[in-house]
Amino acid sequence: MDAPFRHRAEAGETLARSLLHLAGREDVTVLALPHGGVPVAFEVARVLEAPLDLAIVQPVLHAMGPPRREVTLGWLGYPEALQLHEATLNALNLSEEALGQALSHARRQLRQRVRALRPGGPAPSLEGRRVVVVDDGTAAGVALRRAAGVLRRAGARSLVAAVPVASEEALRLLASEFEEVVCCSRPESFVSVLGGYGSYTDVADAQVRELLTRARDIHGGNPGCSIPSP
Structure with a gap:
């Protein structure tokens, strides 16, 4: 067909x-x-x-282990937005430092993707x-x-x-x-x-x-x- x-x-x-x-x-x-x-x-x-x-949606990941595996804590979006999985955060009992590191890494990756794909200028x-x-x-x-x-x-x-x-x-x-x-x-x-x-x-x-x-x-x-x- x-x-x-x-x-x-x-x-x-x-x-x-x-x-x-x-x-x-x-x-x-x-x-x-x-x-x-x-x-x-x-x-x-x-x-x-x-x-x-x-x-663009970028996962916020936290590495756990051993054995090493990544858990999705939420999603970071472009245009700028953040959605975290509260149930996952509560279950893992993550420290503020660990969550901050995961968010910083996700933001860096998101910035790289945005710069690679957009011609520049303000976000909507x-x-x-x-x-x-x-x-x-x-x-x-x-x-x-x-x-x-x-x-x-x-x-x-x-x-x-x-x-x-x-x-x-x-x-x-x-x-x-x-x-x-x-x-x-x-x-x-x-x-x-x-x-x-x-x-x-x-x-x-x-x-x-x-x-x-x-x-x-x-x-x-x-x-x-x-x-x-x-």
């Missing part, structure tokens, strides 16, 4: 048509999950006439905004659900999950985390996101930066940008 989309740009154009009820609204921001979500989100932001940026303020979170597809909705948690802490008023292709199970799980879930293709025998595309090539850091720069030029800058980049 033919894939529903030839490539990510076509998928983004199709997805944008399902989001036209948000077009031209001044309170809408489009955020892409890197890397594959960026070419899709570029087309969505262009059609909606909305600012485009990234949603999400306070009171309707945020459309875009990926190129999802099998289980894990990355999108993690993003939802940190984006709410960043001040988003409401969240829309937007994907060209997804499994029914992923969409069901996303519905509990997002006010709206938009998907164009829901294959009955979903195997992977790859199956949704005729061409599914890797997206390089340079392509992400280029698309963000083009989106910024088209939109004329992100309104409400006030948080310095990490």
Whole structure:
């Protein structure tokens, strides 16, 4: 059976048509999950006439052992937000020093990722905004659900999950985390996101930066940008 989309740009154009009820609204921001979500989100932001940026989620890890293993204490987000798992912290009874070290390491890693992927400039303020979170597809909705948690802490008023292709199970799980879930293709025998595309090539850091720069030029800058980049 033919894939529903030839490539990510076509998928983004199709997805944008399902989001036209948000077009031209001044309170809408489009955020892409890197890397594959960026070419899709570029087309969505262009059609909606909305600012485009990234949603990056970095795990906060604590090493335990022996044997050495890493425990996830929470998630650090860009735009700036922190969501910690209180039950895990209480169970581990971590010292403030240990938690501080884990947070410092996560912040360094997040800064490195942001600098590699963004062309610079202030991060968007999400306070009171309707945020459309875009990926190129999802099998289980894990990355999108993690993003939802940190984006709410960043001040988003409401969240829309937007994907060209997804499994029914992923969409069901996303519905509990997002006010709206938009998907164009829901294959009955979903195997992977790859199956949704005729061409599914890797997206390089340079392509992400280029698309963000083009989106910024088209939109004329992100309104409400006030948080310095990490």
